[in-house]
Amino acid sequence: MPNYDNMSKNLTSRSEDYSKWYNELVVKADLAENSAVRGCMVIKPYGYAIWEKMQAELDRMFKETGHQNAYFPLFVPKSLFEAEEKNAEGFAKECAVVTHYRLQNDPDNPGKLRVDPEAKLEEELVVRPTSEAIIWNTFKGWVQSYRDLPLLINQWANVVRWEMRTRLFLRTAEFLWQEGHTAHATKSEAITEAKLMNNIYADFAENFMAIPVIQGVKTESERFAGAEETYCIEALMQDGKALQAGTSHFLGQNFAKAFDVKFANSEGKQDYVWATSWGVSTRLMGALIMTHSDDKGLVLPPNLAPYQVVIVPIYRNEEQLAEITTQAEAIMKSLRAQNISVKYDHRTTQRPGAKFAQHELQGVPLRLAIGPKDLESGTVELARRDTLTKEVIALENLTDTVTALISEIQSSLFQKALDFRANHITKVETFEDFKSVLETKTGFILAHWDGSSETEDKIKTITKATIRCIPIDSELETGVCVFSGKPSKQRVLFAKAY
């Protein structure tokens, strides 16, 4: 198992694991020296191709459910930002703020620039940590009547959260995400929307990324600032820590009231609209890596792989290469006809062994090698990334075999992660067991909780474990709180989390 601690350490880490996994391959942190923007990441082309795959699928799902994309400004005037108090308070400590709009030559430091003290903004601009404020301020002008509702908007954007401590993929200072913002005429419709989007996230995580997730609602203290209810999907990483993979919030009428977004209902009465917001980010790429990958590098589910099959030619001379290339082109044509993405790695600057290793590091699901022996016998060597197995197969059934394997790899990755999670969910009755499971076995813990924030806080202080969620599908079961001994109606999901 890869060393995730090293992997997800700060971007300038010098650890070998870090450079193997990120600096060399998927993303590169290439920041100006002594720069305060540490904690940002550069997503290299291969990594970005994975993100684009995720974007395309999510976008499809959003549009299928009636959402439209739009784009709102990066800057949020402070006065707008502070309008919804809880939201502002929740994010206040991690906001980057623009205060000036001009530089000038520094009289004390020839060749250097300084901020022009004369160019102070009348009002500071907050770089969006999330866009509720600016979007709701805009929605005010878009909604007058129930006929304008529901308003179902999504935005693909970057946001900035100036965290004290950053972690590659999981908590970068700037990250890419989508944020959905919707307005509805009724409370129940908004709640339905929030649940629907959480379902879409779960569906996407499980069926597209092959990451099993648990759906649930957050406790009050873990809830999004400004939300009435936060739905979430929680995943379990191979190192036994939990990761919040996506959230969907029912915002009540909080933002409508803060930004005065009213509409005339069918009876002609004025009412505030009901809101939701929901988002997933490049954090999902961290989840992907930490769910499936092994010591040899990434393992990509075929749905997410920038290319699903790579063909490597092995040759001693130009004639052989030409012959193999003809063969490879025929294979590519036939695979592409089945919507399988293929890359022919005909680089002359690398030897086959180096190519094999690189494709493993990049997680390409299937590799075909064609050499002189294959030319004679009409075969190819087929290697699976997930199981690291190889077999020599006849050319005849190649396309069928590959098609079948692609879907088998997708489902077997999910099954493997699901089995791992099943083995790492432990029901616990006593606080002693609670602590020992956290220490030795790790993973999720299902335990009774008395429902109070005090108990939640104390457990967190003592064990560092938090309530990840109250699972949606959990059955009611009477019991006593694992910490306080007070009565409880159902078990909640605890874990140490990223």
Add this chain to the structure above:
RNA sequence: CGGGGUGUAGCGUAGCCCGGUUAUCGCGCCACGUUUGGGACGUGGAGGCCGCAGGUUCGAAUCCUGCCACCCCGACCA
């Protein structure tokens, strides 16, 4: 911001305690040749304000002072 630690080539490092030739080694990089079915080998080569500034000294990567940056732990967090 509190506690601990580290800065030497693109990356990883030795040397520092106890000052003394041209700063060590591996990977990577470049050229040529031989190779090519799991990260090739040989020969040759390039690459260093030893974090920055000041001080001590005949002499500083090494000792002293200040500063800066980064890492780990804590508060914060998708």
